[in-house]
Structures are given as C-alpha cells and as structure tokens.
Amino acid sequence: MSLTRNGAAAGPAATAAPAADPAPYAKRWLMLPVILAAMFMAQFDLYVVNVAAPSLEHDLSAGQAALELIVAGYAFTYASGLITGGRLGDLYGSRAVFLTGTVAFTIASVLCGIAQSPGQLVAARLVQGLTGAAMVPQVLALITATFPPAERARALSWFGVTVGVGAVAGQVLGGALLEADVAGLGWRVIFLVNLPIGLVMLGFAARLLPHRKPTGKPSLDPVGAIGVPVSLALALVPLILGRIQGWPAWTWVSLVASVPAMALTLLWERGLARRGGQPLLNLSLFSDRAFSRGLVVSIATFAGFFSFMFTLTLVLQSGLGLKPLAAGFVFTPLGLAFSGASIASQRITAKYGSRMITTGGSIAAVGFVALLIVLGVSGDHTSPARLIGPMVLIGLGNGLAVPALVGSVLAGVRPQQAGAAAGVLTTAQQFASAAGVAAIGSVFFAALGTPKGVGSYATAFQWVGVIDLVLVLIAAAVSLALPRPARTAK
Structure with a gap:
C-alpha cells in the first residue's frame, strides 16, 4: 500500500473513490484587491507618460527620440516579457514571482522618478516594463x-474593471497629479x-497570498525564453517607432x-514538448477553442479600444486645445x-458568459457609428460635449465585454497552466494595444496631414x-463561436 500526495492510503478502494475537490483558499477575496492593485499600477504607468510628455x-530636455523610448520602451519590454513571466510563475510559484516582481517594479519606478537624464529614464522604463511582465501574469494566474x-x-470581472480604470486613470489622475505639482516634484x-503603493501592497501580499508549491521540478526553456520575447520585439519596436521615424528600411526588415523568428521558436517549442521537456509556450493551450477564439476577440477588442483612447487624447489636446487635466476630465464619463458596466456585469456574466461579449461589442459598435455621425455633422464645430455620448457608449460596451472576455478565455485552463495562459492572454492584449495604437495611429496622422484646425x-x-x-x-462576430453557458435543468 502506498500513500497519495495528501497522505491518504492508496489501495483498491481508494483508487475507485473519486478524489474530493480541495476547499477553496479561505483568504481569496481579501487577496483579490491586493493583486489587482499590481495590475492597476502596471496599466497606469503604461498610459500616464503620454500626459507627462x-x-x-x-524639464528633462528629452528630445523626440528619447520621448519615443520613454513612452514605448515600457510597452515593448512589458509585452515581450509577459509569456516568460507567466511561465516563471508556473515553475517557481505565483506567490514568489509576484512578490519578487512587485519589489522590482517598485524599485524601477523609484529609479524612473529620480532619473537625471533622458538616458537614465529610458533605461529605468525598460526595466520597469520587464518587472511589470513578471508581476502581472501572476494576477490572472492567482x-x-x-x-x-x-x-x-x-x-x-474585477480584473476587467482594473484594466479599464487603470488606463483611464493614466489620463485623469496623471493630469491631476501634474497639475497639483505635489511637493514640487513635477513629472x-x-x-x-508607486513607492507607497508598492510598499503597502507588499505588506498585504506577504500575508494574504497562498503558499502553493509549484508542480514538477522547475525548468526554464532558454530558447523559448529568448525566442518569444525577441520575436515579439522585432514586431513591436518598428510598429511603435516606425511612424515617427518615417518608416526607414530597418523597420520593414x-x-x-x-515572422520566421516566431515560426522557428514555435517549431522548437513543439519539438521540446514532444521530447518530454517543459516548453515556455505550451502549444496545447491553443487546442482549447475557447482559448484560441478568445485570443482573436481579445486582439480585435484591445486594438480597437486603446487606439480610440490614444487618438482621442490627440484630438482633445492638439485638436481642441485642452490642457492635460481638462482632457483627462473629458475621459471621466467614459x-x-x-x-459601472464592468461591476454590473459581475452578476450576469456567470449566467450569460460570452453572450456579454457579443452584447458589449454591439453597444460599442453603436457608439462608433454615433461617433462617425457626430464627426461628420460637426466638422469644424466638433467639441468635447458632442463627443461625450459616443464615448459613453464605447466605454459601456467595452466595460461589458472585457470582463466576460477574460473569463471566457481562461475558463477551461487547468490550474497548473494558469500562469502560461495568463501570460499568453496578457501578451495578446498588450501586443494588440501597442500594435493598434501604432497602426491605427499611423492612419490617423496620414489622414491628418498638415492640420488646419478642428475640422482636420x-x-x-x-x-x-x-x-x-x-x-x-469582428470581435462580436467571433464571440458568437465561443462556448455558451450550459443550461441547468429545472
């Protein structure tokens, strides 16, 4: 007779009896706001720098190239490292990687705040993105x-609330902090x-995060750990920097x-899995239709929503001449x-599941149609007040869709793959956000040409x-193919 992992005798009778599900972690609801604070910090820092440019x-004599890297450097190190960060959580435990990542992110934030030159700030922002990539996947994994x-x-759904609020807060709170000039610190x-927030968060996290040993012997795939981030960086860097630099030859190269870099990396990952190794990117995740289709919906949703947020900032500040704080307040209704939609969706997402994605996408589509009508009618007379209605509809639709989307993508993921799945999902979201801002932003600037006023x-x-x-x-249509909640017998 042998013993199971839980110490129970493993015999014929024990083998026949189904294993009881372990009791859920008692402090999970106390833990949730603590880990969501980490998501908020990472999302806030992704968008607040636009206001401070x-x-x-x-104040720092940052030239155009330095400003590009200060804004974009965080984005591409963050997005490129998320899959590796998720895998590290699977291997070494989400608790350990979360705490380590939070400490490092807080230190990197301080380094950003005390930078004395553009070069120092660029370097600190690159480190900040990498440390955020270690911290954030653990939120969804936990x-x-x-x-x-x-x-x-x-x-x-609370995760979805945090994603949207963090992005909007980058505009609103960022402008307010700059306007207040707290302690004369300026930008x-x-x-x-992030220093006081990070310290408080670490104190609570050390007490509330569960102690769970990782499954299996830790092993990191070095080829995947290098190949995946490099492949993503080869795509992200030119997308982020190409437009401002006039799309030189290196961006196209x-x-x-x-493409071949990622293809070769995926071939390696598949071969490593067949040999019984531990690949960084578990390709079996994509055999789950909910996961793979949910990624498509995520990419379309995030590319559309965050490119809208980016270009709206330009319209409000450059086109309509609003100061950062005033422009931030225009974002408040959105x-x-x-x-509000994200919080309300908590009670109905469990029942309707992916249908909320379709509903939210439909409402956002109505918002974009209303936006096109307002812009077409207003032209030179476009004003913030006329944009509020479409903005509210777009915010409402995305607020309903994003929380349900996260749940639909991760619904069928096994706990031991939670970190890897969270890394892939957050990578897809951040890559789509950055690519959407770059590609759709390029269309915006091309259509703008030499601005002649509000009408342009x-x-x-x-x-x-x-x-x-x-x-x-597209997102709404693909969401129709996501699994629907099973009907319960009456």
Whole structure:
C-alpha cells in the first residue's frame, strides 16, 4: 500500500473513490484587491507618460527620440516579457514571482522618478516594463488557481474593471497629479507614487497570498525564453517607432524578420514538448477553442479600444486645445461607464458568459457609428460635449465585454497552466494595444496631414472610427463561436 500526495492510503478502494475537490483558499477575496492593485499600477504607468510628455521635454530636455523610448520602451519590454513571466510563475510559484516582481517594479519606478537624464529614464522604463511582465501574469494566474469556477467569473470581472480604470486613470489622475505639482516634484510624482503603493501592497501580499508549491521540478526553456520575447520585439519596436521615424528600411526588415523568428521558436517549442521537456509556450493551450477564439476577440477588442483612447487624447489636446487635466476630465464619463458596466456585469456574466461579449461589442459598435455621425455633422464645430455620448457608449460596451472576455478565455485552463495562459492572454492584449495604437495611429496622422484646425482632426478621427468599428464587429462576430453557458435543468 502506498500513500497519495495528501497522505491518504492508496489501495483498491481508494483508487475507485473519486478524489474530493480541495476547499477553496479561505483568504481569496481579501487577496483579490491586493493583486489587482499590481495590475492597476502596471496599466497606469503604461498610459500616464503620454500626459507627462510635455513636462519631460521641458524639464528633462528629452528630445523626440528619447520621448519615443520613454513612452514605448515600457510597452515593448512589458509585452515581450509577459509569456516568460507567466511561465516563471508556473515553475517557481505565483506567490514568489509576484512578490519578487512587485519589489522590482517598485524599485524601477523609484529609479524612473529620480532619473537625471533622458538616458537614465529610458533605461529605468525598460526595466520597469520587464518587472511589470513578471508581476502581472501572476494576477490572472492567482485568480484562476484560487477561485472555484462558481466565483471565478466575478473575480475576473474585477480584473476587467482594473484594466479599464487603470488606463483611464493614466489620463485623469496623471493630469491631476501634474497639475497639483505635489511637493514640487513635477513629472517625477507619476513614478514616485508607486513607492507607497508598492510598499503597502507588499505588506498585504506577504500575508494574504497562498503558499502553493509549484508542480514538477522547475525548468526554464532558454530558447523559448529568448525566442518569444525577441520575436515579439522585432514586431513591436518598428510598429511603435516606425511612424515617427518615417518608416526607414530597418523597420520593414524587423517586421519581416519577426515572422520566421516566431515560426522557428514555435517549431522548437513543439519539438521540446514532444521530447518530454517543459516548453515556455505550451502549444496545447491553443487546442482549447475557447482559448484560441478568445485570443482573436481579445486582439480585435484591445486594438480597437486603446487606439480610440490614444487618438482621442490627440484630438482633445492638439485638436481642441485642452490642457492635460481638462482632457483627462473629458475621459471621466467614459471611465465611469466602463467601470459601472464592468461591476454590473459581475452578476450576469456567470449566467450569460460570452453572450456579454457579443452584447458589449454591439453597444460599442453603436457608439462608433454615433461617433462617425457626430464627426461628420460637426466638422469644424466638433467639441468635447458632442463627443461625450459616443464615448459613453464605447466605454459601456467595452466595460461589458472585457470582463466576460477574460473569463471566457481562461475558463477551461487547468490550474497548473494558469500562469502560461495568463501570460499568453496578457501578451495578446498588450501586443494588440501597442500594435493598434501604432497602426491605427499611423492612419490617423496620414489622414491628418498638415492640420488646419478642428475640422482636420475630426476628419482624421473619422478614419479611426471606421477601422475601430470594423474591429468591434469582428470581435462580436467571433464571440458568437465561443462556448455558451450550459443550461441547468429545472
């Protein structure tokens, strides 16, 4: 007679009896706001630098190239490292990697806040992105692993709230912090604010995160750990920097090279799995139709929503002449609609599941149609007040869709694959956000040409509305193929 992992005798009778499901982690709801604070910090820092760009240019003497890297450097190291960060959580435990990543992210934020030159700030931002990539995948992994299926949709909806609120807060709170000039710190406060938040979060996380040993012997695939981030970086860097630099030859070479680089990496990953190794990217995840189709919906949704947010910022500040704080307040109705819809969707996502994605996409589509009508009618007379209605509809639709989307993608993932799946999902979201901003932003600037006033910005914004409308409709259509919740017998 032998003993099972739980110490029970393993005999014929024990083998026949089904294993009881372990009791859910008792402190899971206390843990949730702590780990979501990490997601908020990472998302906030992704968008707040856009508001601070003029201050960086004036106070730090940052040139255009430095500003590009300060804004974009975080984005591509963050997106490129998420899969590796997720895998590290699977191997060494989400608790350990989360705590380590949070400490490193807080230190990197302080380094950003005390930087004395553009070069120092660029380097610190690159490190900040990498440390965020270690921290963020553990958030979804911990939710997936600790919450039972009946509660998981609700917990994931709070993750969706945090994603949207963090992005909008980058515009609203970022502008408010700069306007207040806290302690005379100027732009530095947007980074240094992470120090007290990070310290408080670490204190609670050390007490509330579960102690769970990783499954199997830790082993990291070095080829995958290098190949996946490099392949993504080869695509992200030219997408982020290409437009401002006039799309030189190196950007096209890099984009083309990203395809064979990723193909070779995936071949290696498949071969390693067949040999019984531990690949960084578990390709079996993509055999789950909910996961693979959900990634398509995620890419379309995030590319559309965040390119809209980016270009709207340009319209408000450059086109309509609003200051950062005023422009941030214009975003407030959208943020409230997103947050309110996400919170409300908690009670209905568990019942309707992926149908909420279709419903949210449909509402967002109506918002984009309304936006096109407003821009077409208003032209030179476009004003923030006329944009509020479409903005609210777009925020409402995405607020309903994003929490349900996260839950639908991760619904069938096994707990031992939670970190890897979370890394792939967050990578797809961040890659889509960055690529959407770069590609659709390029269309915006091409349509804008030499601006001649508000009308020029309205016309360029119409092109963004058309593209984003197509993306939303694609997301809604693909969401129809996602699994529907099973009907329970009456």
